[in-house]
Amino acid sequence: MKKGEIVVKAKYISVDPYMRIQQSALNSWEVPHPLGVVQGSGMAGEIIASNSDTLKIGDWVNCYTGWQQYAIVKDTEVRLLDTKIATVSTSLGILGMPARVAYFGIIEAGKIKTGETVVVSGAAGAVGSTVVQIAKLKGCRVIGIAGSQEKMNFLEQELDVDATINYKENKTQESMVKALKTACPEGVDIYYDNVGGVITDAVIDVVNVGARILVCGQISQYNHALDKPEMGPRFLHKVLYKRITIQGILARDYNDRMPEMISEMGSWVKDGKIKYKETIIQGFEKLPKALSGLFDGENTGKMIVKV
Amino acid sequence: MKKGEIVVKAKYISVDPYMRIQQSALNSWEVPHPLGVVQGSGMAGEIIASNSDTLKIGDWVNCYTGWQQYAIVKDTEVRLLDTKIATVSTSLGILGMPARVAYFGIIEAGKIKTGETVVVSGAAGAVGSTVVQIAKLKGCRVIGIAGSQEKMNFLEQELDVDATINYKENKTQESMVKALKTACPEGVDIYYDNVGGVITDAVIDVVNVGARILVCGQISQYNHALDKPEMGPRFLHKVLYKRITIQGILARDYNDRMPEMISEMGSWVKDGKIKYKETIIQGFEKLPKALSGLFDGENTGKMIVKV
Numbered sequence: 001m002k003k004g005e006i007v008v009k010a011k012y013i014s015v016d017p018y019m020r021i022q023q024s025a026l027n028s029w030e031v032p033h034p035l036g037v038v039q040g041s042g043m044a045g046e047i048i049a050s051n052s053d054t055l056k057i058g059d060w061v062n063c064y065t066g067w068q069q070y071a072i073v074k075d076t077e078v079r080l081l082d083t084k085i086a087t088v089s090t091s092l093g094i095l096g097m098p099a100r101v102a103y104f105g106i107i108e109a110g111k112i113k114t115g116e117t118v119v120v121s122g123a124a125g126a127v128g129s130t131v132v133q134i135a136k137l138k139g140c141r142v143i144g145i146a147g148s149q150e151k152m153n154f155l156e157q158e159l160d161v162d163a164t165i166n167y168k169e170n171k172t173q174e175s176m177v178k179a180l181k182t183a184c185p186e187g188v189d190i191y192y193d194n195v196g197g198v199i200t201d202a203v204i205d206v207v208n209v210g211a212r213i214l215v216c217g218q219i220s221q222y223n224h225a226l227d228k229p230e231m232g233p234r235f236l237h238k239v240l241y242k243r244i245t246i247q248g249i250l251a252r253d254y255n256d257r258m259p260e261m262i263s264e265m266g267s268w269v270k271d272g273k274i275k276y277k278e279t280i281i282q283g284f285e286k287l288p289k290a291l292s293g294l295f296d297g298e299n300t301g302k303m304i305v306k307v
Numbered sequence: 308m309k310k311g312e313i314v315v316k317a318k319y320i321s322v323d324p325y326m327r328i329q330q331s332a333l334n335s336w337e338v339p340h341p342l343g344v345v346q347g348s349g350m351a352g353e354i355i356a357s358n359s360d361t362l363k364i365g366d367w368v369n370c371y372t373g374w375q376q377y378a379i380v381k382d383t384e385v386r387l388l389d390t391k392i393a394t395v396s397t398s399l400g401i402l403g404m405p406a407r408v409a410y411f412g413i414i415e416a417g418k419i420k421t422g423e424t425v426v427v428s429g430a431a432g433a434v435g436s437t438v439v440q441i442a443k444l445k446g447c448r449v450i451g452i453a454g455s456q457e458k459m460n461f462l463e464q465e466l467d468v469d470a471t472i473n474y475k476e477n478k479t480q481e482s483m484v485k486a487l488k489t490a491c492p493e494g495v496d497i498y499y500d501n502v503g504g505v506i507t508d509a510v511i512d513v514v515n516v517g518a519r520i521l522v523c524g525q526i527s528q529y530n531h532a533l534d535k536p537e538m539g540p541r542f543l544h545k546v547l548y549k550r551i552t553i554q555g556i557l558a559r560d561y562n563d564r565m566p567e568m569i570s571e572m573g574s575w576v577k578d579g580k581i582k583y584k585e586t587i588i589q590g591f592e593k594l595p596k597a598l599s600g601l602f603d604g605e606n607t608g609k610m611i612v613k614v
Contacts, residue, residue, distance in 0.1 A: 196541065217547070234503065234537050241328075296461040
């Protein structure tokens with residue numbers, strides 16, 4: 001172990017939808033991810049050996065060391081966790097990467113304003129369930145789109161979302177448009193999209209002039225439509241009429257602003273103003289199954305594998 | 308004639324692609340345009356009667372009075388033209404509405420920076436031929452997409468565009484991607500889109516991280532695909548990877564900033580730094596044919612009907 005390095009024993013390992021993108025045969029991402037390498041991921045674990053001046057054995061850290069049980073990593077490449085704020089698993093979810101893109105996405109890219117109507121797809125997921133709560137804290141009308149009654153109950157009863165739509169009961173654009181019009185009598189100002197496909201086609205039909213669409217994920221496309229794109233109705237003429245702004249956002253673009261996010265989100269979580277759920281699956285060998293489960297809607301909140 | 312009103316005799320009447328959108332059966336636009344009303348349009352004409360304190364007979368003005376030969380209009384609703392800057396017909400083109408959305412679109416919405424690569428579709432049209440020249444003045448590498456050798460020659464030889472692509476010779480996404488990669492060795496930073504369809508599908512495949520796509524027009528869709536959208540490959544996952552921003556822009560959003568645009572563009576036109584072409588068709592009765600001609604690529608620069 002070199003000077004400054006530590007050994008971290010994984011306790012919680014992250015599975016996230018973006019990992020499916022890395023399996024695309026085409027060049028879809030900056031980081032190519034060939035067969036035969038460790039799947040990259042976030043991890044929360046305990047330091048079991050240290051050659052660092054700043055971190056000691058027993059400290060809990062978050063790092064990006066992938067799907068492995070032990071990792072040697074430089075002390076400058078980990079984030080020391082404050083276990084007084086929240087459990088260490090939250091460093092992968094409500095105080096981690098998904099929260100970062102939720103927070104900066106809706107506040108900065110989305111330019112959210114009090115009184116606006118915000119629609120969130122994948123609303124019960126790690127990112128979506130954070131976005132809906134930030135939007136509520138900002139004084140917006142918030143509509144969550146999810147895929148089960150259980151998730152809709154979670155959104156309405158626990159997260160105080162104003163209305164929910166079950167996309168599995170609205171599989172056509174027409175049906176989804178109708179549901180959106182009922183849920184959004186004043187139209188839609190911000191659409192935070194984690195899903196794409198027919199849901200997005202429909203939202204574009206009900207947005208207001210000057211609407212912002214944040215593309216944080218397109219999970220409906222990852223399993224089948226990256227190498228051979230799915231066909232959908234062209235919609236850029238509607239972007240014109242309504243002067244819509246569509247912006248792709250990635251958590252990594254806000255990497256260096258983690259302290260700023262933790263500062264505000266940490267207080268919200270500690271004070272119970274923001275709630276979170278974790279779907280924790282036990283067993284290192286379950287990682288592929290857990291990843292696959294994201295695409296079957298098996299998680300509410302952040303999907304994590306406990307080692 | 309009421310106090311403050313004038314009578315304008317039309318000399319030049321505008322035809323623009325947006326007029327085709329107004330013929331859509333669905334609610335595509337803020338201003339519905341039923342049968343049996345005058346087609347709205349810009350006009351440049353001479354005052355032949357005046358009850359105004361500020362405008363007199365013989366003054367030349369620009370107004371939005373539609374396809375008619377004479378119009379009674381309030382003096383506050385016209386723009387007095389300075390015939391020393393340029394011919395009055397330019398108030399419909401290079402110093403009018405198309406220039407306004409070109410100017411503010413590429414500079415403000417597009418945040419154009421020296422050294423970037425800018426691709427413009429419909430590059431030989433009224434808006435496109437203005438955008439390419441502003442982008443050149445800003446020190447960018449500029450690629451114009453057009454539909455004939457004559458237009459490509461105009462772009463390269465008269466407007467100093469760096470490279471051109473004939474979309475009629477690149478009808479598939481694959482072929483257009485190949486042409487774009489040759490023309491844009493450093494990728495594309497800004498795409499100013501007047502056309503949409505396959506061209507846009509292709510550009511999205513070659514843009515750089517952080518690219519801006521300005522949707523100013525989607526002329527490829529207006530004739531057949533507004534009421535029943537054309538299908539195309541879904542691409543929002545690519546918007547995600549590249550953190551692209553797509554923004555719809557309309558000339559009307561910059562209506563109140565006309566003096567600012569005229570100030571800079573007027574000097575450029577007067578000094579010959581920005582050139583322009585007009586395709587002028589003679590005869591009031593030719594207005595429908597002229598409009599139709601826009602969709603067959605019959606114009607280079609601004610299409611105008613002279614009355």
